[in-house]
Amino acid sequence: MTRPVKILFSLCLVLFFIPEAYSQSGQQFTVTGQIVAEVIPVFAASQSAQLNFGKFSPGSQGGEIIITPQNTVSVLGTVFHGGGMHNAASFYISGNEDAAFSITLPSGPVTLNHAGSSQKMIVQDWMSVPQQGTGTGLLQNGFQMVYVGATLKVGTLIDNPAGIYTGSYNITFDFN
């Protein structure tokens, strides 16, 4: 290769590569952004068992039937409890593991209505395990059972003729 040709090639190389190197400098920039999301289970509550005071006879004076959240039954007055089926209420609460929740029981009496007449009975003195309050529930392993008891006020047989008495109440679980 002659000397002029060598120079020519050298210059061509210089002219060819300088603009190329420049075009890649500062023309674009890429960065990485972070993404975060947290997933929790749906907080849910459902009734597993109804509050059921079972079968009983009021007797001459009436009285009270108390079902504790632990499902033990006791009576006051002349009420004779006939045994058989009775239940504390139970609720299945599920949600985020180890999340605390609050329990709010009915603040006052709840009325049960006689199926065949206008006679009524009152349920009051609501109690639960865990106890009512803010953050008293804890979803260990993502769930917890809440048990509810109450006191049924029973009148005389005249006040409360035989039959089935039903009613409903609200219990609230708040996911804190």
Added chain:
Amino acid sequence: MKQIFKIFAVAVVMIAFTLNLNAQASATVNNANAAARIIAPITLTAGNTLHFGTAYNTGGTVIISTAGVRSGTCAVSAAAPAHSAGTFTVAGETGLTYTTTVPVAAVTITNGTDNMNITAFNHNATGTIVAGGETFSVGATLTVPAAVSSGAYTGTYSVTVAYN
């Protein structure tokens, strides 16, 4: 032989002349090159995390707009207010236009062996460099599979800006 040499000589002269022009232009081009070097390179800096906040695993979506507004079918509204659009700051030569590229394909975020997909990335970059830099936002849509494991999911995505 003499003729060929002449042609070659002419060719060399022409090229030399061209190079000379280039060299002459280079004096001018040197100025131009000096001007080109003044042009600030385009830069991009990541700011806020693209944060979808907390979602229920009911199956559905969580959408973060470029305005940072969250919507979707399984977003937790009350319990977990923390969420944000991703932000980036682009800087460079004021007045130059640029193009912003966000992911087109789905991006996966993971929590152990579990994962979720993010799609529909969008941005609100103006496309023109402003003095002091411009911060723009990136939104996207998170798809939450039903009954997906609870926990924190993390991942990354790339954003590119380039001079037009």
